[in-house]
Amino acid sequence: MIGQWLSQIGLVIRLEMRKTFFSRRGLWVYLLALAPVLIFLGHSLSEISNRKERQALNAAHPVSTTALRSIKQGMTTAEVVEKVGEPFAKNELHRPNASFDYYNYTDGENIFNFSFRNDALVGINERDRDTIPKDSLVFAGVFQFFYLRLAIFFGCVGVFTNLFRGEMLDKSLHFYLLTPIRREILAIGKYLAGLIATVAIFCTSTFLQLAALSLHFEGGEISAYLAGGGWGHVASYIGVTAAACLGYGSIFLAAGLLFKNPIIPAATVLVWEGMNMFLPAVLKKVSVIFYLQSLSPLVAPPDANLPPLQKIFITAAEPVAPACALLGLFTLTILVMAVAARKARTLEINYSTD
Secondary structure, eight states: OOOHHHHHHHHHHHHHHHHHHHHGHHHHHHHHHHHHHHHHHHHHHHHHHHHHHHHHHHHSSOHHHHHHHHHHTOOOOOHHHHHHHOEEEEEEEEHHHHHSEEEEOOOOOOOOHHHHTTTEEEEEEEEEEOOOHHHHHHHHIIIIIIIIIIIIIIHHHHHHOOOOOOOEEETTTTHTTTSSSSSHHHHHHHHHHHHHHHHHHHHHHHHHHHHHHHTTTTHHHHHHHHIIIIHOOOOHHHHHHHHHHHHHHHHHHHHHHHSSTTTHHHHHHHHHHGGGGSOHHHHTTSSSSHHHHSSSSSSSOOOOSSSSHHHHHHHOOOOHHHHHHHHHHHHHHHHHHHHHHHHHHHHOOOOOOO
């Protein structure tokens, strides 16, 4: 019997794969997956261009990092120029009570801004080039606040709610219901087809995002990062992406079965997941995003531009161990799929109302 069920699940998956990957209703899912890749690719290309520009400026106005960092506040413009030469850019601002001069230098990698007031150095600002640790935090922020909460979330809404609801709209679901197959098997097969599709699409996107973000670094930097735990980070991000598809997919498959308009439950889940950082520690654990963040290799800090009043309400909760996070997600998926299978068992089609 189990062998027959597995065979039927495999048959449903094969029938669903083409519809899932090439559904017209789901083509926008590819745009969601591609958007962050293009963002990080644009960032890398911009950094490559900026680095070439800094190197050209340093060639025209050669100066070493050591010399630039030896400049101290209180030095005069003449002393600075004597020590590091003429800047590649200079700006002057004259006011009734004071005059300001701004000298810009580069060592080919970083930008140094020296601010003078009445011929005395009063400010030193060093803008370092992007490094892998810096970009890792940037990626963690985009991954957790955009990719998980929006891209994968809405991608799963588009794919999983259409597995049943889409066929009801197309008036084709009755073909499945007329076959000698248990409704629970049909629900499981459709869920696994959607899971395979979303995992393939979004995990590929995650890998391409990391590749695009690392494009502007030297080969030696990337090799050192990968050898020092970078491969673990890559595997963790891909695993978290798959876990997000697992959890959100089960919720939205059930929503497509239980509700005629799945947008309402999707909006409810979206609000709940978005409120997670403000919820008490106990309620945080009743969400998918909490366990996904526990599995992430880096936890992105809250947006520094949040209004002070919102920062007051941010609460902290200790992340659970990865094994517990996975257990929580699998438990959620099994419970939700049990509800979906129960609903599928009693599913009746009336195209005039559905």
